[in-house]
Amino acid sequence: xxxxxxxxxxxxxxxxxxxxxxxxxxxxxxxxxxxxxxxxxxxxxxxxxxxxxxxxxxxxxxxxxxxxxxxxxxxxxxxxxxxxxxxxxxxxxxxxxxxxxxxxxxxxxxxxxxxxxxxxxxxxxxxxxxxxxxxxxxxxxxxxxxxxxxxxxxxxxxxxxxxxxxxxxxxxxxxxxxxxxxxxxxxxxxxxxxxxxxxxxxxxxxxxxxxxxxxxxxxxxxxxxxxxxxxxxxxxxxxxxxxxxxxxxxxxxxxxxxxxxxxxxxxxxxxxxxxxxxxxxxxxxxxxxxxxxxxxxxxxxxxxxxxxxxxxxxxxxxxxxxxxxxxxxxxxxxxxxxxxxxxxxxxxxxxxxxxxxxxxxxxxxxxxxxxxxxxxxxxxxxxxxxxxxxxxxxxxxxxxxxxxxxxxxxxxxxxxxxxxxxxxxxxxxxxxxx
Numbered sequence: 421x422x423x424x425x426x427x428x429x430x431x432x433x434x435x436x437x438x439x440x441x442x443x444x445x446x447x448x449x450x451x452x453x454x455x456x457x458x459x460x461x462x463x464x465x466x467x468x469x470x471x472x473x474x475x476x477x478x479x480x481x482x483x484x485x486x487x488x489x490x491x492x493x494x495x496x497x498x499x500x501x502x503x504x505x506x507x508x509x510x511x512x513x514x515x516x517x518x519x520x521x522x523x524x525x526x527x528x529x530x531x532x533x534x535x536x537x538x539x540x541x542x543x544x545x546x547x548x549x550x551x552x553x554x555x556x557x558x559x560x561x562x563x564x565x566x567x568x569x570x571x572x573x574x575x576x577x578x579x580x581x582x583x584x585x586x587x588x589x590x591x592x593x594x595x596x597x598x599x600x601x602x603x604x605x606x607x608x609x610x611x612x613x614x615x616x617x618x619x620x621x622x623x624x625x626x627x628x629x630x631x632x633x634x635x636x637x638x639x640x641x642x643x644x645x646x647x648x649x650x651x652x653x654x655x656x657x658x659x660x661x662x663x664x665x666x667x668x669x670x671x672x673x674x675x676x677x678x679x680x681x682x683x684x685x686x687x688x689x690x691x692x693x694x695x696x697x698x699x700x701x702x703x704x705x706x707x708x709x710x711x712x713x714x715x716x717x718x719x720x721x722x723x724x725x726x727x728x729x730x731x732x733x734x735x736x737x738x739x740x741x742x743x744x745x746x747x748x749x750x751x752x753x754x755x756x757x758x759x760x761x762x763x764x765x766x767x768x769x770x771x772x773x774x775x776x777x778x779x780x781x782x783x784x785x786x787x788x789x790x791x792x793x794x795x796x797x798x799x800x801x802x803x804x805x806x807x808x809x810x811x812x813x814x815x816x817x818x819x820x821x822x823x824x825x826x827x828x829x830x831x832x833x834x835x836x837x838x839x840x841x842x843x844x845x846x847x848x849x850x851x852x853x854x
Contacts (some may be wrong), residue, residue, distance in 0.1 A: 426452045426544075428741050429563055429577035431551045431590070434463070436713030436730030437583030438534040442479050443738035445542040449745060452575060454549040454565055456587075459535050463527035464609065464694060466647050467493065467626045467639045467724040470511050470519035471804030475731045481537045488533060490523040491624040491640050496724075496802050498786060501631040501675045502839055507786050508622065514799030516812045522803075524624055526641045551589055554580060556707040578708065579741045579750075583734065585714040591701040600698035605720055606657045607694050608668045609637075609649025612685040617646070626724065629677050630782060632837040635722060636671075636678050645688060648678075651720065654695060665691045698773075700766060704759045708750055710737040717766045720773045728804045729769070733762045765806045771820075772801060779835065780826035784819065787832045794819055 430441045433455035441453040476482040499506035512520035539545040548568035555562045561580040565573055582590040591597050617623045617640055629636040634652035641647050650671050660667045668691060672678050700717030704710070713730025740754045775781040788795040797815035800808055825831060 424452075424575055425560065426450045426575065426577040427745055428452075428579045428581060429454070429561065429575055430543075430581045430583055431563075432456075432583035432585055432587075432715070433459075433535050433538060433545055433547075434531055434583065434585055434713070434730065435534060435727045436585075436715075436734040437581070438531070438538045439475060439479060439731040439734035440581050440583065440712060440738045440741075441543040441545070442481070442534075442538045442541045443735060444741060445538065446480065447738075447742050448542075449742065451543040452577065453538060453543050453545045454551055454563075455535070455545065455547050456550045458547045458568075460528040460532040462692075463531060464607070464647075464649075464692070465721065465724070465726045466525050466527055466641050467496075467637070468522045468525060469724060469728045469802070469804035470517060470522045471806075472522055472728050472731060473519045475728075475735055478735070479537070480541070481534065484533060484537060485523065485530075488529065490525050490530070491642065493522040493524050493624055493626060494520075494621055495625045497622070497625045497627045499627065499629050499677050500782075500786070500835060501629050501636075501677065501837060503677045505786050505835060506677075507788075508625065509795075509799045509802050511799065511803050513796075514803060515793050515796035516800040516805055516808045517796075517803045518805070519803065524626070524639055524641050526645065551584070553593060554590060554709075556580075556709060561708045578745060580709045581734075581737050581741070582709065582711045582715040583713055583730070585730075586718055588699075588701070588715050590706070590709060591711060591715060594703075594706070596701040596703055597699050598702060600700075600719075604654045604697050605651050605695070606654040607649050607651045607721075608657075608664050608691065609647060609694075610668075610691045611641070611645045611688045612648050612682070613644055613646075613688055614684045614686055615640075615646040615648065616681045616683065616685075627681075628722065629675060630837075631671075631675065633777070634671070636675065638678070638681060646685075648682065648685070649692075651722070654697075663691075664693050698770075700770075704762055705755045710740060710755070710758060712737050712762075716762055717770075719766070719770055720776075722773055722776055723769060723802060725769050725804060729765060732765065732804075732806065736761060761807075768806060775820065775823060778823070778827075781823050783830075783832050783835050784822055784826055786835065788819075789822075789832070792818065 427449040430437045430453040433453045495510040497508045551565045560576045563575045627638040639647040698719045712733040
């Protein structure tokens with residue numbers, strides 16, 4: 421048995437793990453990243469946010485991403501399932517947005533590219549390695565892992581960063597996971613060819629189709645392939661008859677904006693199913709430990725924030741670890757600040773997602789009033805502007821106040837999710853003038 425000591429050990433080399441490992445390696449730190457999968461591998465989460473581009477640039481990987489030819493994403497569209505109303509948020513028109521566009525990606529390609537960049541940046545990246553447990557000591561963290569042949573190895577690192585995603589390795593070991601009481605969702609999705617897309621620039625938009633208690637995504641991920649999926653309650657799926665493909669097709673056929681786009685679509689590969697159970701960990705840090713991305717918390721992916729939150733928290737974790745290494749010991753204040761910032765980011769998107777499933781939110785979201793730059797504030801949420809300063813924060817608080825008012829007093833017209841608008845009797849229609 422051999423023991424090797426590193427400045428930092430990163431569990432997982434998805435986008436979150438690759439970001440923290442790359443930043444630390446480029447700063448000259450001795451970094452080991454253990455990834456249980458062998459890349460390329462399939463993964464969901466294919467629509468990125470403009471703020472991702474800023475992190476890619478800091479990592480030094482943006483030129484490689486541009487060269488890879490991923491479709492550009494200039495806007496996000498939201499539409500009701502009956503086709504009665506839709507809106508398009510163009511990122512470059514957002515006053516608070518620092519980046520004008522993003523990219524749509526096939527995650528197998530993106531994640532492999534990021535992993536290779538992490539390795540080229542100087543990190544020791546090992547694929548097919550499974551971390552089984554960790555133990556924090558006074559001066560280091562001890563990690564036990566199995567190599568691809570099943571042999572057990574032990575490592576020591578000054579700091580441990582858990583980027584294990586929804587595997588949530590350290591959180592599960594410490595029994596920290598808390599499930600959201602309501603959000604027990606399931607996603608059915610696949611990659612399709614011949615999906616009918618819009619003409620011109622909107623061709624590569626992310627399109628979200630909102631039904632009463634579920635939603636579709638349509639994401640062009642290459643010149644030929646489009647990711648299409650539906651998110652709905654797991655209980656509804658369990659109670660439905662048929663195969664996942666048949667259940668998916670029934671909802672496609674009953675949703676006009678989706679069925680129109682999917683008329684000539686052909687499934688490439690298998691239909692995929694994944695549980696989207698939202699959760700968070702009660703603690704995001706521990707002695708010499710920081711959790712990033714989905715290992716901190718996971719939420720319904722409606723606003724495509726998962727990859728950005730993973731890379732953003734990875735960048736913050738790298739900054740904390742770098743400063744602690746320079747000082748020669750952990751700094752509790754830096755750890756506490758990290759936890760506060762990441763938890764605030766998670767809570768921000770949890771709040772937006774919780775509201776998204778309410779009708780008053782959608783009524784205002786689809787028609788953001790053109791005053792006080794509210795459309796720009798909503799646009800900033802879609803762009804990933806988590807820390808946009810007071811000018812953005814007060815507008816978002818004002819927007820949520822309007823949502824509360826909309827519940828009891830219609831500031832904007834009500835929306836309906838059915839095939840036709842329900843008739844409303846007018847009690848004054850036959851009243852005689854007095």
